[in-house]
Amino acid sequence: MTAAQDHPHPVGWRLTPARWIVAILALAAIVVSIWQLESERAGILIEPVPGTGTTPTTVYRLPDAGPAPVVIVSHGFAGSRPLMQATSLTLARAGYAAVAFDYEGHGRNPVPMSGDLDSPEGTAILLMAETDRVIDAALAQPWADGRVAIMGHSMGSYIAVRQAVVDDRLAATVAVSMSDDSITATDPPNLLMIQGEWEGRLIPDALAALHRADPAAGLGDTVGDPAEGTGRRAVLAPNVEHVGVIWSPTMLREARAWLDATFGRQSSGDVAHMGGWVALLLTGIVALAWPLARLGGKTHQARPKPLPRNRFLIAALLPAVVVPLVLAPVNTRFLPVLVADYLAVHFALYGVLVLALLAWWGEVRWPGWREVGRILGLAGLVAFYGIGIYGFAMDRYVTSFFPNPERAVIIAAMAVGTVPYMLGDALMVEGGRAPLWRSLTARGAFLASLGLATALDFSGLFFLLVILPVVLLFFLLFGMMGGWVGRASARPAGAGIGLGLFLAWALGVTFPMFQMAS
Incomplete structure (x- = not known):
């Protein structure tokens, strides 16, 4: 089907100097971005976790490092394991076994979500049961030392908090972009809440949860002692919103430090820097279409x-x-x-x-x-x-x-x-x-x-x-x-x-x- 036409005219195929420049810059952006993103994955063993049934599950860890604490990494609504790569790679580089999985209905999980989305006793309970199965499978692996914590973003943080309230195995919870009314002054233990600076409607939720432990505490304050399991902390990741917080270096450093304090570890080195390179890569691919369209x-x-x-x-x-x-x-x-x-x-x-x-x-x-x-x-x-x-x-x-x-x-x-x-x-x-x-x-x-x-x-x-x-x-x-x-x-x-x-x-x-x- 084509629109009604006027007189035909030729369209040349040769690239103008401007299109050559864009093509070269776009290819350079693509190559540099891929090189940087692949360097973040270098040295990290990324492999499936057996025993999780139909739930696709991946562990990120240092090869030949021996047993380590496990951190369960759960994504948000409409997300999947790759979306949490910056977290998984940062924790793996710090010596943890980061276990990421696709919730039912998400990513490559073949089982659809079910239950009542509006009821805590509906879909949330089913997703918690799936999380429990992943924890069981992870702790059964030879690279797990028996200690475990959980980290989630958005919907994943909602499930993580509720799971940590009922699961005594979870020593700490990192809730990113969280909103949950099940938090008390003591449950779940060792709770770190991280909100993006531009997530205005969620920031009061983190403060309210923090104030249940100490009404005088503010953003950036630590209440209790993470080493004793009584820690509470709420922080803002600067200049990011609900999605950008996933790649925020501040979020990654805070999460790593909180887990280190929980497990008596000390990590050094930089966190994974992926957000900017992902943006540059996708921009380069889109920009390359401009000169390619004339070929x-x-x-x-x-x-x-x-x-x-x-x-x-x-x-x-x-x-x-x-x-x-x-x-x-x-x-x-x-x-x-x-x-x-x-x-x-x-x-x-x-x-x-x-x-x-x-x-x-x-x-x-x-x-x-x-x-x-x-x-x-x-x-x-x-x-x-x-x-x-x-x-x-x-x-x-x-x-x-x-x-x-x-x-x-x-x-x-x-x-x-x-x-x-x-x-x-x-x-x-x-x-x-x-x-x-x-x-x-x-x-x-x-x-x-x-x-x-x-x-x-x-x-x-x-x-x-x-x-x-x-x-x-x-x-x-x-x-x-x-x-x-x-x-x-x-x-x-x-x-x-x-x-x-x-x-x-x-x-x-x-x-x-x-x-x-x-």
Whole structure:
């Protein structure tokens, strides 16, 4: 499918000096980042932990170091083991056996979450039981010396705190980005709370928990004695928010020092520095797409014809209102994933409505079969770059991006929605040639549409708010990349289909799987 066209014009394939400079800088950023990130992993033995059943579990430790204290590392909602690598590597380098695992429904764990998400006696109890199984398996290994502590982020900190309250084996708890009403003046023992400086709503929770032990204590104060199991401390990691705190050097140093005080150890050396290098690596991969977009050879494909302003505004704004209103009374639960089924239907109906409007106005037409082949070939290249290249970096250094087979159905269902949506989006913005205000209007309207859907069914679609930043980041980074490809090839449909496939993959591996009640 292609937009109505004006006179054909050639598009050159040779790189300009500016594109050569960007290509060289992007490749340099990629190489340096990978070298730095791999150096953080150097010298650390990373291997599976047996005996954990279906729960994928990994230990990070120094080879041939002998038995050591175990630290269980638990990730947050929609996270996975790689997301906690900075913690695992820092603790391993300090001589601990850091044991990270994927909770049910997350990462490569094939078992979906279940229970009641709103009840402490529901899903939390099941995740605590899984944590208990991991602790049992870790302590049974020859590299464990019998001592154990636990560290968690966000949802993982919620589970860690509750587990430590009932599990006498856990000598200390490090709760990052925590919020929990089960904390008392003495339970759990040896509690360190670390919040990001920009996590405003969570900071009072840490202070309230600290004040239960000492009403006069403040951030940075230590109450009690960690060596005796009575320690309490709350600190802020500067200049980070809910995700950035995972890579914060302050957080890592505080966590290591707290565990050292608990176990009577003394660690030296630097902590893992990964956050900045991860950001540089992903930026380099996205930036490299700009010069690569011009390497497809010459094309005489005509430039897409701009939509008249009034038609563009109708196509951009009408679906944003109609789709959430139409879907509000519809039961869209058919996938074992939280709100992903609704999102897939929302994408699909939105895209179909846009494409129907464009077809009704005669703004699109079916291309010849040869051109269809070129469009699909371009779509495949775009999808491969996103899933294969960008996805490899994500999977190794950020979070699980290559899923287990159980997620194949989810990705396919998401693609049924994201492909028509991104195809309609690409045609509306003329493959990236439209003025910036049109791109902002079209994509801003879609985000507002998801917001309206959430407002109409807040309890049922609350978790859409969790995924909104992912969609926004996709628009900012890969919407821009799609524009580069669309302008270079004059085939917006190819860029749109490819980005739709990539978006389906990204969303399909991000949503936690959840077993719906029968």
